[in-house]
Amino acid sequence: MEKKKSKKKINSSTFLLMITIALFAVMYIAGMIIFNDKGFAKPQMFMNLFISNAGLIVIGCGMTLVMITGGIDISVGSVTALVCMSAAYAMENKGMSAVAAVVISLLIGTLFGIVQGYLVTYLEIQPFIVTLAGMFFGRGLTAVISTDMIAIQNKTFLKWANYRINLPFGTYNRRGIFIPAYIYPTVIIALAVVILITIMLKFTKFGRSLYAIGGNQQSAVMMGLNVKRTKMKAYVLDGFLAGLGGFLFCLNSCAGFVEQAKGLEMDAIASAVIGGTLLSGGVGTVIGTLFGVLINGTISSLITTQGTLSSWWVRITLSALLCFFIVLQAVIAAVKRKKKKK
Amino acid sequence: MSNEKKKFNWKAVTQHHLFLPIVCLLVVLLVNVIKTPDFFVISMKGGVLYGYLVDVVNRASELVIVAIGMTLVTAASGGQDISVGAVMAVAASVCCQILSGGQVSTDTLMNSMALAIIAAIIVAGLCGAFNGFLVANLGIQPMVATLILYTAGRGIAQLVTKGQITYVRVDSFKVMGGYIGKCPIPTPIFFAIAAIILINIILKKTALGLYIESVGINGSASRLVGLNSTMIKFLTYVICGVLAGVAGIVASSRIYSADANNIGLNLEMDAILAVALGGNVLSGGKFSIMGSVIGAYTIQALTTTLYAMAVSADQLPVYKAIVVIIIVVIQSPVFRRNMEAWKQKRALRNKAMEGGH
Amino acid sequence: MAQNEILTMKGITKTFPGVKALSNVDFKLCKGDIHALMGENGAGKSTLIKVLTGIYPFDAGEITMDGRPMVNRSPQDAQNNGISTVYQEVNLCPNLTVAENLFIGREPRKLGMINWSEMNARSRKLLQSLDIEVTPTTLLDECSIAIQQMIAIARAVDMECKVLILDEPTSSLDEDEVEKLFVLMKKLKAKGVGIIFVTHFLEQVYEVCDKITVLRNGELVGEYDVENLPRVQLVAKMMGKDFDDLADIKSERIGSVKEGESVIEAKGISHHGTIKPFDMIFNKGEVVGLTGLLGSGRSEMVRSIYGADKADSGEIRVFGKKVKINTPLDAMKAGMAYLPEDRKKDGILADLSVRENIIIALQAKRGMFHPMKRKEMEDAATNFINLLQIKTASMETPIKSLSGGNQQKVILGRWLLTNPRFLILDEPTRGIDIGTKTEIQKLVLRLADEGKSIAFISSEVEEMLRTCSRMAVLRDGKKVGEIEGDDLTQEKIMETIAGGEKSNE
Secondary structure: OHHHHHHOOOOHHHHHHHHHHHHHHHHHHHHHHHOHHHOOOOHHHHHHHHHHHHHHHHHHHHHHHHHHOOOOOOOHHHHHHHHHHHHHHHHHOOOOOHHHHHHHHHHHHHHHHHHHHHHHHOOOOOHHHHHHHHHHHHHHHHHHHOOOOEEOOOHHHHHHHOOOEEEEEEEEOOOOOEEEEEEOHHHHHHHHHHHHHHHHHHHOHHHHHHHHHHHOHHHHHHOOOOHHHHHHHHHHHHHHHHHHHHHHHHHHHOEEOOOOOOOHHHHHHHHHHHOOOOOOOOOOOHHHHHHHHHHHHHHHHHHHHHOOOOOHHHHHHHHHHHHHHHHHHHHHHHHHHHHHHO | OOOHHHOOOHHHHHHOOOHHHHHHHHHHHHHHHHHOHHHHOOEEEOOEEEOHHHHHHHHOHHHHHHHHHHHHHHHHHOOOOOOHHHHHHHHHHHHHHHHHOOOOEEOOOOOOHHHHHHHHHHHHHHHHHHHHHHHHHOOOOHHHHHHHHHHHHHHHHHHHOOOOOEEEOOHHHHHHHOEOOOOOOEHHHHHHHHHHHHHHHHHHHOOHHHHHHHHHHOHHHHHHOOOOHHHHHHHHHHHHHHHHHHHHHHHHHHOOEEOOOOOOOOHHHHHHHHHHHOOOOOOOOOOOHHHHHHHHHHHHHHHHHHHHOOOOOOOHHHHHHHHHHHHHHHHOHHHHHHHHHHHHHHHHHHHHHHHHO | OHHHEEEEEEEEEEEEOOEEEEEEEEEEEEOOOEEEEEOOOOOOHHHHHHHHOOOOOOOEEEEEEOOEEOOOOOHHHHHHOOEEEEOOOOOOOOOOEHHHHHHOOOOOEEOOEEOHHHHHHHHHHHHHHOOOOOOOOOEHHHOOHHHHHHHHHHHHHHOOOOEEEEEOOOOOOOHHHHHHHHHHHHHHHHOOOEEEEEOOOHHHHHHHOOEEEEEEOOEEEEEEEHHHOOHHHHHHHHHOOOHHHHOOOOOOOOOOOOOOOEEEEEEEEEEOOOEEEEEEEEEOOOEEEEEOOOOOOHHHHHHHHHOOOOOOEEEEEEOOEEEOOOOHHHHHHOOEEEEOOOHHHHHOOOOOEHHHHHHHHHHHHHOOOOOOOHHHHHHHHHHHHHHOOOOOOOOOOEHHHOOHHHHHHHHHHHHHHOOOOEEEEEOOOOOOOHHHHHHHHHHHHHHHHOOOEEEEEOOOHHHHHHHOOEEEEEEOOEEEEEEEHHHOOHHHHHHHHHOHHHHOO
């Protein structure tokens, strides 16, 4: 018995994370080999993964938090659209400053978090229903602000959006001139969020409480944790991060329109699940989610680079991958249960 | 069912499970009448019935069909199928693609109508079976499981139509979303009525309704009286898929094309709303198909009202979302408990005050 | 003596709507004692513990701890007052490490951050001091249930509890694990912790406990020193009135036993972890009692026959013919019916009407495509409402608005409607008023006379004696004997339950 245990050092959640990282590596390297001629192997290509997904990384972090408690939030895509639209509207139609737009974005996200969190936590309504309503509400409200696309021309905003940070590595062009790889500030913010949330999850009472609640809510109550307040906080933080992620998304798109970020909730959920977060709660890391996002991004850039496949393949592939991981989780859980019984 | 309307005792009327849904419908209709006095006027124009009311009933058809499926899924599994809109799109694409024989646009049927419809419904049923397998056999939460098809569905539909909108400009196809010969009533209404009748026959001629309620109320007790809850849940998802398929065909016939991005868009929300408005509890158990049907018509009436108030289609979800939240809050046990406690407290205080005087 | 008492409960009374769960119960716990709290279903053990730990408020009485009056309003209150509880269902988080489970909510910190190395170090020390062999960094999920129990106890101990309540901690443990747990309990005892030990296993009580308090029907039967209370006496106190009073209650059915043909024959049936392989025969026209203390496997035995828990081994013969039973439906088709122990959880379909609750089993047996006609359902419902005198406003009333006794009659009606040959009744009279109880008992006898074979389980020996003509006795998940004819006396049953000859220590 004892020997078996020490041998089986890798538990199932680490196992899932390892699958994810390996999957990412395999996919990316395969892409580099197959599409080398199309520049897939360039460092900038890798950086682009972060650039185009900075918003999603942040939103995915929020999603991971609520999923750890056993909840879910499918309103994030709409919140992103609402944030982009509001920011664009505030700057372009109301003449507000870019800083004010940031504040508005964060406020919108946080408000969503507060209301949804209250309904889920204190009125004990299924998170899915609550956030489904939130999803429609947000999207509808976006249309209420404007049904037309608003392109952002605010100077400060564009300066933020186009501020390149060159990296000490890159490629040489045909003439041998060094072209450094670059990123945008959004990437730094996104990575900072990942690091901060990782620390929070690992080293604060709040972070550990989230896991405890997801593991066994009843026990968490018995052990004297304030379950309701913790869950509420998780939803508020998730809302805040959706607002922040939405703004980063906006920096990338520089526009607000109704159809924006459609299906982003799916990307976020898929990234979290692929990154090893359990739908049943209690397990998950934002590092895993980061890799989930990267896989997500790799799929879409592989398909775009390939050129002949249409864009809906991204959705289908991602859904298939999500389905695979969900089934994998269900199977692992079933095997575990069976083992426990024996 | 046994209606105690003969006695006409108010309590029996107000406690009837369809009382609230009907009141909701009446309120919406009342608002309409006030805003547009000719709301109930039905006239004949060009040989077909014409008027707001006809429009509401006609447009609600797909929603009615989908809401029936949603009701069964909700009752049995205590969760909702959010993939219905996407499944409609898949069915529509399959149907149109077969009819057009793979072309982008066609003026003649390339394959028989029966083949196209049957194939579309089978594909929709398979989508339902996929959801059902994830929920019933693997025990995944209904909304997470159906989220997969919710996003992938429209992609699959695009794949079927090769990314284009497939047009089938053939009169015999347009019938399903238009009119049969000289019949003045729009065909979708017949589809909705047929779906209602069919499901009622199924529920009457088999014990499925009772089985679904039992499984939704108490899974463990149901197992002990010999019910196979996995099979029953699975079945409700298949039925839901098939009905979504039918709705998809009707919707595509209306616009004689398969628009993968727009067919059944946001319909899942309306369907859930219809189920809730119909007095069905979203956490499963007892259900009423008629309630959901009334709910569906209420929502369509509401949609029409909002359109009349110059609310654009994009903005509609705001109002619907608010209604959903209000309904689920009222349904929530915690809210009820708090209200009960509050009422008691007030009664106590009133009593104390009376005592004081 | 008195200064040794850490906890005293005096005159505790607790009423639930319609039921007196505890009436005037006294309980006292001394420092360094392991005190068993015993009683059958509905005796009031769990209510007493819930009152003590603040889950329920109590109507009357007084609780003092260390001589000071104490009122707990929540388990948190109780914990702060030094009372910790470890339940059978371990209340820990399986997805966290052992160390976290020990320290969650009160983690050692440095600069506001959780100090993992100190947490692990302190955990190691704590676990070592209690001889629990597990590394603090292991995930709880990977520990055996026994270790998890011990970790829960360690957590309680580290929170400086003076009173430790162990609520059926041993139910899911094997012998070695129980042994380890006992070592730990003795260790705590030596440290002066008072332990309240709730269990159904007599052996265990005699192995570790100092005192026993017995409850029955919400009343205190008495407090005894373990060495002065022989097992048979203990069983008698738990199950019936005083031992001597009961000696002459005899079955009304003794003598009326006829050699019927066998209806159900179970051979080597078992279900992993709940019931060891057993043989059992149920004859026509016979009421067979299954007795044993709670948790002895009496319910599990019938569940494995009925297919509610699919049997891992063995075979079932119905009228001599081998039948494969994988699901309850198979069992129903073979002519079985099962009235489950937990009416709320496994019996009633709360929102459905009385009529639907009555016909559901027959309907399920017939299959989905053979729905019953409205008229047939109504006739069946009317029939059983009259026959069993079910008090309901109408047959369309939801079953949840009926009283417990009437709900039970509905469930009974549900099964009688399927016209079973073999009827399993698991605690059919539990939580039911006396009048209904007698009615049900009479009905059982009548059914047997009509030729049905019946398996009857009850926590009340008197009731079993009245109705059963043969009894199988179970202990610790094993069938340990069968008693019939003239042997069917209270005394003999108690002895068998208590464990034969070694009953007097």
